[in-house]
Amino acid sequence: MERRGHLERVYSTWPWRRLQREGLPKSLVETYPWLHVAEYAVGRSPIDLRWLSDQLGYANALAFDRWTEKRLRRLKQRPDALIGISGSSLTTGAWLQREGGVFICDRGSTHQRYQQQIVEDEYALWGVTRPVSDERDTVREEAIYRQADAITVPSSVVARTFVQMGVPAEKVHTIPYGVRLENFRPVTEPAVGEFNVLFAGPPGLRKGVPYLLQAFSYLKHTRKTLRIAGYIQEDLKPVLERLPKENVEFLGPLPQSELVELMSRSHVLVLPSIEEGLALVQAEAMACGCPVIGSTNTGGADLYTDGVEGFIVPIRDARAITDRMQLLADEPELQRTMRAAALRRVQSMGGWTTYGERWEELLLQLTSRRGSGAG
Numbered sequence: 001m002e003r004r005g006h007l008e009r010v011y012s013t014w015p016w017r018r019l020q021r022e023g024l025p026k027s028l029v030e031t032y033p034w035l036h037v038a039e040y041a042v043g044r045s046p047i048d049l050r051w052l053s054d055q056l057g058y059a060n061a062l063a064f065d066r067w068t069e070k071r072l073r074r075l076k077q078r079p080d081a082l083i084g085i086s087g088s089s090l091t092t093g094a095w096l097q098r099e100g101g102v103f104i105c106d107r108g109s110t111h112q113r114y115q116q117q118i119v120e121d122e123y124a125l126w127g128v129t130r131p132v133s134d135e136r137d138t139v140r141e142e143a144i145y146r147q148a149d150a151i152t153v154p155s156s157v158v159a160r161t162f163v164q165m166g167v168p169a170e171k172v173h174t175i176p177y178g179v180r181l182e183n184f185r186p187v188t189e190p191a192v193g194e195f196n197v198l199f200a201g202p203p204g205l206r207k208g209v210p211y212l213l214q215a216f217s218y219l220k221h222t223r224k225t226l227r228i229a230g231y232i233q234e235d236l237k238p239v240l241e242r243l244p245k246e247n248v249e250f251l252g253p254l255p256q257s258e259l260v261e262l263m264s265r266s267h268v269l270v271l272p273s274i275e276e277g278l279a280l281v282q283a284e285a286m287a288c289g290c291p292v293i294g295s296t297n298t299g300g301a302d303l304y305t306d307g308v309e310g311f312i313v314p315i316r317d318a319r320a321i322t323d324r325m326q327l328l329a330d331e332p333e334l335q336r337t338m339r340a341a342a343l344r345r346v347q348s349m350g351g352w353t354t355y356g357e358r359w360e361e362l363l364l365q366l367t368s369r370r371g372s373g374a375g
Contacts, residue, residue, distance in 0.1 A: 066091065110275055110277065112137070114275075119205070179349045180352065201229075201230050205236055218318065220329075270293045286303070286342035
């Protein structure tokens with residue numbers, strides 16, 4: 001938006017140092033980081049402080065909303081549109097609408113109520129009793145969905161959840177994320193005679209990791225390894241002792257350079273998520289020549305074609321994951337074919353320039369409609 005001359009201001013709960021890497025002039029950015037930084041620190045604590053994280057998160061949402069509205073009111077000229085990350089801008093967006101502007105909610109994951117319900121179902125399946133989310137956040141999210149003039153989402157699977165939860169389809173606009181792949185490329189090749197499986201992301205129940213562990217245990221191969229990169233989530237810890245872990249390596253979080261090397265030498269990346277928005281780790285793996293097995297809920301269908309660059313499987317289906325892994329393990333030529341297809345596909349993916357173009361088109365459409373008095 002800044003390059004297209006549309007950006008008036010960015011308001012963020014992250015400190016400037018975190019935003020500096022995006023290359024924006026500091027004059028366009030104002031931050032309110034106090035509560036968010038505290039919430040982030042609590043979330044990284046080795047002790048489970050979910051109750052405190054929830055309190056800080058909700059307080060941050062309310063305080064940031066009030067702070068943002070005050071900033072907008074002080075501007076010399078009212079902006080035409082406000083894009084609020086979901087969970088933010090309820091009162092600010094309503095104020096701008098009263099002033100004749102447009103309020104857009106940008107949601108990166110599935111509908112909040114859908115997300116809460118599907119993850120609660122997953123917790124029940126594994127006997128986990130911790131709360132999925134703060135109900136106050138869910139109620140606030142739903143109020144934002146009703147208030148907003150439009151809701152933007154990153155994948156078709158996310159758009160479907162909003163319609164399923166009763167949001168009018170015409171209010172939901174799918175704008176897939178741009179894929180920044182300049183740092184992802186093949187740096188080596190998978191070893192012959194081995195079968196290396198990779199999971200990248202925070203391993204937890206939402207990511208479907210138990211089904212991956214089960215599926216990997218069924219896989220028949222004499223030299224198989226499953227590597228899991230990422231912080232283990234609290235909801236998975238009580239379940240892990242019940243799951244098979246032979247030939248499984250938990251690596252913890254890795255720097256990007258190590259992840260690129262792992263993706264390049266893995267025969268497949270598996271992402272069996274129960275709930276996602278659009279998992280870009282799939283495109284990153286493809287850029288390293290690594291085929292993907294993803295669930296229907298990863299947004300993978302917006303990135304690759306089932307049976308060409310990888311496979312798409314139902315959620316909660318360990319046997320389906322095993323079947324696809326076994327195909328790749330038993331047919332090295334298929335793995336090489338999919339590897340080449342993945343590399344070709346990433347060349348055709350839209351980057352952030354395409355993402356910006358689609359946002360610009362939507363903004364012009366919405367503001368012109370409001371300006372003409374339609375809608």
